[in-house]
Amino acid sequence: MRDVIIIGAGGGGPVVAKELASRGLDVLLLEAGPYWRPREDWTHFEDDANNPLTGYFRFGPEDRSRPAWFREWAQNSLLWQLSGVGGTTQHYYGNCPRAYPGVFADYNSPDRDAYDVAHRFPFGYAELVPYYEWVETTLPVQTAAMGTKEATFLGGAETLGVPVQTTKDTTGHSYRPQENAILQPGGNAARTTDTDSLRYPKATGCTMCGYCFQGCMEPVGAPRNLVAKRSTDNSYVPMALTADVWAPQGKAVTLVTGAFTTEIHTERQGGELVATGVTWRDVDTGEYSREDAHIVIMAAGCTESPRLWVNSGLPNPNGWVGRGYTDHHFDWLVGLFDRDTGSSKGPGSAARCDFPGYGGLENVGLPPGLQAFSMTFSDSGIRGQYTNGRGMTGPWDGPAGRLLGPELKDALMNGVDRLLNVIPITDDDVEPDNRVTLSAFPADENGPVAKVTFRHRQRSARTERNREFLVGKAVELLRGAGARKIYRLDWGALILHVQSSMRMGQSADDSVLDANAETRWVRRLFIADNSALANSLGGPNPTLTTQALATRTAEKIFQKYFGGDPWVAHESPVVATDSRISRAMIDRGP
Template sequence: MRDVIVIGAGGGGPVVAKELAGRGLDVLLLEAGPRHADPDSEWTHLENDANNPLTGFLRFGPQDRGAPAWYRETPQNSFIWQLSGVGGTTQHYFGNCPRAMPGVFTGYDGADRDAYDTAHLFPFSYDELVPYYEWVEATLPVQTAAMGTKESVFFRGCEGIGLPVQTTKTTVEDSFRPQQNAILQPGGWAGKVTGRDDPRLRYPESTGCTFCGYCMQGCSMPHGAPRNLAAKRSTDNSYVPMALTADAWADGGRAAELIADAYVTRIHTERRSGETVATGVTWRVGSTGEVHREDAAVVVLAGGCTESPRLWLNSALPNPNGWVGRGYTDHFFDWMIGLFDERTESSKGAASAARADFPGRGGMENVGLTPGLQQFAAVFSDSGIRGHHTNGRAPKGPWDGPAGRMIGPELKDALMNGIDRLLNILVITDDDVEAHNRVTLSALPADEHGPVPKVRFHQRRRSARTLANREFVARKAAEVLRAAGARKVVRVDWPPLLLHVQSSMRMGRSEDDSVLNADAEARWVKRLFVADNSALANSLGGPNPTLTAQALATRTAEKIFSTYFGGDPWVAREAPTVSTDARISSRLADVVG
């Protein structure tokens, strides 16, 4: 019997595994997808090879790339861009790590306190989470992003519309700043040579970010670096190596065990003293179909916003208030493209290294993409074709022409003129938690793991506050592009791109509309915790969710340790071990992939 079983090795599960293994607990970490043990040889910069949702090495599917991807039903125009495998969706995240807005927490009393989703606040204060933010920021580590040309163009536009520079990690006013991101700073030859295949960009001649521009396709750069020194601090490069080597870096630590290709199909429970208690899990080995069961004192569910509610429902766990799977928020993205006569070097460097935030509204960040993804971003629309067929939508504003997807000569002009003369801005909305946006079980045929999830978004039924927030930030983004010197500004009007998602298993202040209590423990199943984005109480005011989910997972690990294993909290009294510690690098050589 294990001390702790963690289901899912994405953005949150490895955080709990690392922290509890470092305290000497026996931790089993199960991941349904593959483990890419050697990305240096397994991964490429070929976009279709990486990102094809059916066959790419970064997809939501099993270890065998010849087998079909795992299916989810989506009845509306949308795209679920979530990944399986060790590292989960952090494998293609941009590493951006802003903190949540203070106004989304209980106890906030700022002048803008009524501008947020006040019906779904976190059940504790922002100040209580700050030490956990600091712990994760030191562990990854999170640093001020390295700047490039596209960032200077973005900043010029922000200054042009009168935004001030933000100088603190806590956002208190409309402002812009360099990203705080989890990407190691360039060192040696990194950033000093232009050829992506230059031999000087190998470790140790180069360290940290090499500005290759392929952040969406995992990160093994610089070539030859130990896994825990890869530039982008996705969990497969940071928390997972720490969990697997806890016996080397922590006094009394015990290395966690990782099993990939292990799809958990059921969480087991029993009744004890009138309460339902989690006791273990059953999983299926994808390559063989073998079924295994193991018990534990505590189970941590970290399968993500779609799979966590699916597993709960497939396990027939209690759901008395009907909120399992509800409140699935997506930051109601939009996409703005500025076309410039000057070079923006959009494809160079970290994908996104600059942002602006508008407390109570949301925020925006610059994004540089590779050619295939740039084309995808320009045609992914809910408004039809610009100037031809608009589905009755095509919102109008300070952009050129109606909103919608780019096609034909217009798209050719944008791409043939060069993606390095474009500047993209991602609009990130502070959207309300809405009960009708949810995950349920599909009526379509089940797969080998049970009934598949159905993800339903009522695109036309967004709250008035959400709609107003999206329009506000979209207009600001257009103004920034104009002020930066864009000769043309295009608004694409994206449908739901389920990438920044949260809250489908939310914690909350009330038993009426939440699944978890303030410790992230399930209200109706003792010893069952949730430690992924689905546990977040709301959409954070708009900031990217990974840092907050990892800070919350650190806090959850402490609660597990003190509540069920008699341990003392550590965050307030210890210094974290940084994930780039040399002891981890040396011990990783002994860990069997």
């Protein structure tokens, strides 16, 4: 019998694993995908990495000759969620803004009604700040390294008439460098492109290679916990696997990969339904294993956590399991420039603007294949050919829609380094009809599969208003930066940031979790992934908040079920780059 079983080693699960194991609990971490070895398994070939069906970054088993795991998308959309240790943080850009204070219960400033007021967090922002600080120190989060694309973006942002933001707490319209979880360049890094000089330890941190999307493996030769991008495979998982080495009371987490959890077990105890353990299926052999635990934590992500809940036959009395799947209602604008924008270099996205009450803007740099993809994914049809009934026109150039033929060629013929991408990240409302249910397609080997439904064109009026506001700001920014042409893509639902499908909430009528992230209907069952978030945070990227919340959840579990003392207010965290972890990972890494 384990103390704790955690399902999923993505953005949230490893955080709880590391925190509880470092306090002496016996933790089993189950992950459906593999623990990749970057230098052996990964490349900079874009299709090899990013193809959602056959790439190494997909939702599927390690063996790429086998099909990806199926999900039904009921509309024009793409779910970019990954399996493997690190989960979708293997793709992520490491941007770590905090949520806007306006989305929390106690917010009372004059703009308090500008947010999703019906779906606030059930506690105050100030309560989460020490947990933010804990995670920011652990990863660590630092001011992003910047280059030409950020100079271009920030130059445009200067023309918007809003101030530079200098604190981590965002309450007003502003712009700034990102705070991100990518180690700043040290030694030769960012000073040369000579591969010999860029080996660890001559180079440390980000080498500005521009391939964050395909899994960070820089600099060559760095111990796993010193790899530049702090996806959890490089940060919290190394800490969890070596907790016995660096934490005085610590116990190393047991990580099982290729372990697809298919059922959560419960029983009635004292009139309450209580989680008692899980069954998982070995992805390679098809064998089932069962283990029991005092506490079960779901961290399988916004799509798989609701699927597993339903497949386990757990109760859903208010119907909110899987509902409220928010996605920052992204759009995409591309500016064409007559000068070098450095779009392919450095951390993928190192500058931002914030517009609390509406959302934010970020710059995004991409390698060529993804750049072409980003300009061909639209809900508005093909520019100049057909409009899908949208016919959107505005301050950008020509109709919205995807580029084809001569226009696409014109945009890409000088390489990606004459472009600047801006992504509006909308503060979207929690909407019950955007949701996960079970698909009517046949079950796969892990049970009935998930169907993700978005009413993409019927968002709330506030969500639509916010997106149009941000698109207007993006156009203004690109013109201010000197773009000669601006395209609006009007993206379909591209699910990169996703939140709230098993949300915590102030009301038991529209939430699955209480304020401690324990499920309302099954005791000893907690959730520690993005699905636990109460709302879309006002627009900021979600992972830091999920990790801060997961840290708080770990502390609540330790106090309530293991008689432990809280620690965040009284201790300083060990940093994930600690040399004891580096040494131990040489033996224990994948």
